[in-house]
Amino acid sequence: MSKDELTFQAEVRQFIAEHLSPELVRAGKNMTSVFADYDCALQWHKILNAKGWAAPAWPVEYGGTDWTQNQHQIFQRELKLGNAPALMALGIQMLGPILIKYGTEQQKQEYLPRIRSGEDIWCQGYSEPGAGSDLASLATRAERDGDHYVVNGSKIWTSFAHRANKIFCLVRTSTEGRPQAGISFLLADMDTPGISLSEIIGLDGTVEQCQVFFSDARIPVANLLGEENQGWSVAKYLLEFERGGHNYSIDHQKLLAKARAIAGRQYAHNGVCYLDDAAFSDNLAALEIDAMALEFTEQRIKASDAPGSLTSVAKLAGTELSQKISALASDALGAHNAPLQRDALEVDYADEVIGPDNAITTFAEYINMRAATIYGGSAEIQRNIIARAVLGLK
Amino acid sequence: MESSSTGNFNDEQQMLADSVAKYLTETYDFETRRAVANGDLLTPQPQWQQFADMGWLTLPFNERDGGFNGGPKELAILFEAFGEHLVLEPYLETVVMAGTTIANGQEPLKKRYLDGIMAGDIHAAFGHGEAEHSAERYYVATSAVQSADGWRLNGAKSVVANGPLADVVVVSARLSGDVRSPQGIGLFAVERGAAGLTARDYVTVDGRRASEIILDQVDVGAEALISSASELLDQTLDLGCFAVCAEAVGAMQALLSATVEYCQQRRQFGQPIGSFQALQHRMVDMYIALELARSLLGATTDALANNSAHSQRLISALKYRVDQSARAISYGALQLHGGIAMTDELNVGHYFKRLALIEKQFGSAQFHLQRFKQQPTI
Numbered sequence: 001m002s003k004d005e006l007t008f009q010a011e012v013r014q015f016i017a018e019h020l021s022p023e024l025v026r027a028g029k030n031m032t033s034v035f036a037d038y039d040c041a042l043q044w045h046k047i048l049n050a051k052g053w054a055a056p057a058w059p060v061e062y063g064g065t066d067w068t069q070n071q072h073q074i075f076q077r078e079l080k081l082g083n084a085p086a087l088m089a090l091g092i093q094m095l096g097p098i099l100i101k102y103g104t105e106q107q108k109q110e111y112l113p114r115i116r117s118g119e120d121i122w123c124q125g126y127s128e129p130g131a132g133s134d135l136a137s138l139a140t141r142a143e144r145d146g147d148h149y150v151v152n153g154s155k156i157w158t159s160f161a162h163r164a165n166k167i168f169c170l171v172r173t174s175t176e177g178r179p180q181a182g183i184s185f186l187l188a189d190m191d192t193p194g195i196s197l198s199e200i201i202g203l204d205g206t207v208e209q210c211q212v213f214f215s216d217a218r219i220p221v222a223n224l225l226g227e228e229n230q231g232w233s234v235a236k237y238l239l240e241f242e243r244g245g246h247n248y249s250i251d252h253q254k255l256l257a258k259a260r261a262i263a264g265r266q267y268a269h270n271g272v273c274y275l276d277d278a279a280f281s282d283n284l285a286a287l288e289i290d291a292m293a294l295e296f297t298e299q300r301i302k303a304s305d306a307p308g309s310l311t312s313v314a315k316l317a318g319t320e321l322s323q324k325i326s327a328l329a330s331d332a333l334g335a336h337n338a339p340l341q342r343d344a345l346e347v348d349y350a351d352e353v354i355g356p357d358n359a360i361t362t363f364a365e366y367i368n369m370r371a372a373t374i375y376g377g378s379a380e381i382q383r384n385i386i387a388r389a390v391l392g393l394k
Numbered sequence: 395m396e397s398s399s400t401g402n403f404n405d406e407q408q409m410l411a412d413s414v415a416k417y418l419t420e421t422y423d424f425e426t427r428r429a430v431a432n433g434d435l436l437t438p439q440p441q442w443q444q445f446a447d448m449g450w451l452t453l454p455f456n457e458r459d460g461g462f463n464g465g466p467k468e469l470a471i472l473f474e475a476f477g478e479h480l481v482l483e484p485y486l487e488t489v490v491m492a493g494t495t496i497a498n499g500q501e502p503l504k505k506r507y508l509d510g511i512m513a514g515d516i517h518a519a520f521g522h523g524e525a526e527h528s529a530e531r532y533y534v535a536t537s538a539v540q541s542a543d544g545w546r547l548n549g550a551k552s553v554v555a556n557g558p559l560a561d562v563v564v565v566s567a568r569l570s571g572d573v574r575s576p577q578g579i580g581l582f583a584v585e586r587g588a589a590g591l592t593a594r595d596y597v598t599v600d601g602r603r604a605s606e607i608i609l610d611q612v613d614v615g616a617e618a619l620i621s622s623a624s625e626l627l628d629q630t631l632d633l634g635c636f637a638v639c640a641e642a643v644g645a646m647q648a649l650l651s652a653t654v655e656y657c658q659q660r661r662q663f664g665q666p667i668g669s670f671q672a673l674q675h676r677m678v679d680m681y682i683a684l685e686l687a688r689s690l691l692g693a694t695t696d697a698l699a700n701n702s703a704h705s706q707r708l709i710s711a712l713k714y715r716v717d718q719s720a721r722a723i724s725y726g727a728l729q730l731h732g733g734i735a736m737t738d739e740l741n742v743g744h745y746f747k748r749l750a751l752i753e754k755q756f757g758s759a760q761f762h763l764q765r766f767k768q769q770p771t772i
Binding site: 127130131132133134137156157200201202203205209265266267268269270271279280327330331333334335336337338339340341354355356363366367368370371373374375378379380383 | 523525526527528529530531533552553555574594596597598599600602604606661662663664667670672673721725728729732733735736737738739743744746747750751754755757758760761764
C-alpha cells in the first residue's frame with residue numbers, strides 16, 4: 001500500500017471508529033446473507049451519505065468520489081471487516097450506473113440524489129415464475145395507452161420489495177422478433193395502484209424475497225429507461241455490475257475469519273482444537289489458497305479494460321468458494337448448528353445465546369449461501385457464458 | 395429407480411414396510427409436518443400416539459419386555475420411511491437411544507419406563523455430547539460420584555434432542571478416568587424433573603426440539619445406573635448412527651425423485667430443463683451417490699443382523715459415505731430447483747436442513763474415516 005493509501009485507510013478507519021455504533025456493528029456481524037437489518041442499513045446509509053461516501057463508485061458530478069480502484073477496495077474491505085451493515089445495494093450498485101449511462105437528464109436529476117440519500121429504496125423486477133435462467137422469455141406485458149404503459153404480470157425473487165418504495169423492471173413491450181428484442185426497462189413506484197406483493201419466507205425463516213404482481217398498473221411512459229424495446233441491452237449492462245461488481249475476496253476474508261473463530265473454540269473428534277487439527281487446517285489452507293487466487297483474479301479484472309470473460313469466472317469461483325468456506329465453518333460447529341436462534345440475530349437481542357456466541361449466524365449463512373450460485377445468473381448460466389463467449393464452444 | 399436397501403423382506407418385514415409407507419403417505423403430508431415443526435415447544439407431536447397404536451414403538455425391544463423383537467432390518471425399514479417423509483417424531487431419541495439403553499437396565503428401571511415408552515406415554519432423551527467437545531465421542535466431563543443411596547451427578551449436556559418433552563433423560567457420566575478416556579463412562583436414567591436438573595429448551599433448525607441440560611448436584615438412586623461399561627454407550631451411539639443413516643437414505647431418495655420430477659416439468663429455453671445434458675449428468679451423479687449409500691446401508695444391516703465382527707467398520711463406512719452422498723444430493727437438489735428450493739414453502743430445503751444435521755450427529759466424517767482405518771479389514 002502506498003503512503004497515500006495508508007493515509008486513506010486510516011481516514012476510513014477513523015470514520016468507522018467514530019460513526020459505526022455498537023448496534024450497527026451488531027447488524028453487520030449478524031448478517032446471514034447479503035442483506036443486513038433494514039433499519040440499520042438505512043441508518044448507516046445516511047451516515048455515509050453525510051460524509052459523501054454512500055455511492056463512492058459514481059462519478060463525482062453525481063455525488064461519487066474520484067477514488068482509485070485501490071481506494072475503493074480499501075473502503076469496501078474496511079467496512080466489511082469492520083462489520084458495517086451492508087447497504088441496500090440495488091439502487092447504488094445497480095440502478096445508479098444504469099441511470100448514469102442510459103437515463104435522461106431529467107431521470108438523473110430526479111432519481112440519483114434520492115438513491116444517494118437513501119430516500120428511495122429500489123428493488124429489481126427481473127425474474128418471473130416462468131422466466132428464471134431463461135430471462136429473455138419474460139412475459140410481464142406493458143401495453144401502451146396514451147402516456148402510460150398498462151402493465152400486467154408477475155415478478156419473483158424480488159429482494160426486499162416489501163421494504164422498497166421503487167422498482168425497476170423488465171417488461172415485454174413487443175412480441176415481434178427475437179424475445180430479447182421486445183423488452184423494455186421501466187421504473188415504477190411501488191405504491192402505483194395495481195402493484196401488489198406477497199412475501200416469500202426463506203429457508204432460514206426470514207423474509208428477504210417477494211413476488212410482485214402487476215394488475216393493470218399504469219406506469220408513465222416517461223419512466224422508460226433507455227429506448228422502448230432496448231431493455232435487454234440495459235439489463236445486460238446491469239448484469240455486468242451484478243456479476244463483476246462484487247468483491248468476493250472481501251466476503252471470503254470475512255467468512256474465513258468467522259470459520260477460524262469457530263474452529264478456534266471447537267474440538268475435533270481426536271480431541272484437538274479444529275484449528276490445530278491436521279485434516280481441518282489442511283482444508284482451511286486449501287480454501288485460503290483459492291481465496292487468494294480469486295483475489296488476484298479480481299485485481300486482474302479491475303486492471304483490465306475489457307474484463308468481460310473474467311467476471312463470470314469471478315462470480316462462479318467466488319460464489320462456490322463462499323459456499324465451501326461456510327460449509328467448513330458449519331462442519332467445525334458440529335452439533336451446535338442445531339439451535340434455531342432467529343431472535344438472537346436481532347440487533348436488540350439481550351439474552352444469552354445458546355451454544356458458542358461466535359456462531360449464531362453459521363447455519364443460516366450456510367443455508368443462504370446455497371442461493372449464491374442461483375441468483376444473478378445461475379452457475380449453469382455462468383458456465384454457458386464462459387463456454388460460448390470465452391472458449392468459443394458452440 | 396427405487397429399490398429397497400435392505401432387500402429380501404420376510405412376510406412380517408414386508409407388512410411393516412407396507413404399513414409404514416401407507417400410513418405416512420396418507421397422513422404425513424408436508425403441511426401436517428409443518429404444523430408439527432412450527433407447533434409449541436412443549437406440545438407432544440400429535441401422531442406419536444398413532445405410532446404407538448401401530449406397535450412401532452415396541453419394535454426394537456425384546457419379546458420378554460413386551461417388545462416386537464425387531465432387528466436392524468426392521469429399524470432400517472422404519473427409518474428409511476421416516477427420512478422419506480421427513481418425520482419429526484422423536485423415535486430416534488425415545489425408542490432407539492434412550493429406550494434400548496433403558497432396556498439394558500435393571501428390572502425396576504425397565505418397569506418404570508419401558509411399558510410407558512412402548513405405549514407412547516413416556517418420552518425420553520439421550521444426553522451425551524458436551525459443549526465444544528460434541529465431536530469427541532468419549533469426552534465426558536459430567537461426573538458421577540457414588541453417594542450413600544445412589545449417585546450424585548454434576549455437569550452439562552449440549553443439544554439433547556427431544557429434551558423438552560422428555561420425562562426421562564439417559565445421560566452419560568464419568569465414573570473414572572480422564573475426561574477423554576473411552577473407559578469409565580456410565581449411563582444413568584435421570585428424571586427430567588429431578589432436583590438440580592435445569593434445562594434451556596429450544597426448536598432446532600430442522601424443526602425438532604432440543605435442550606441444553608445442566609446437572610447441578612442431581613441425586614439419583616442406585617438403580618438409575620444402567621451400565622458402567624462404555625460398551626453400551628458405543629453400542630447405542632452406533633445404533634443411533636445406523637438409524638439416521640437409514641433415515642438419510644430415505645431423505646436422499648425423496649430429494650432425488652423430487653429433483654428428477656421437477657427437471658422434467660420445469661421448462662426454460664423452450665424445453666424441460668431435464669433435457670440439458672449438464673443437468674442430466676448432475677442428476678446421474680446424485681443417483682450414483684444415493685445407490686452407493688444404499689448399498690452400504692444394506693451391507694451394514696446384514697452385518698448388524700448377523701452380529702458380524704465387522705459391524706463397526708461397516709457403520710463407519712456407511713456414515714462416511716452417507717455424509718458425502720447427502721451433501722452431493724442436497725446441494726444438487728437445491729441448485730437444480732433454483733430459487734424455489736430456497737423457500738420455506740417447498741420441502742426440498744427442509745430435507746437439506748435435516749441431512750445437514752444428520753451429518754453432524756454420531757461422529758463427523760473425519761471420525762468415521764479414522765475409525766474405519768483402525769478396524770481390521772474384512
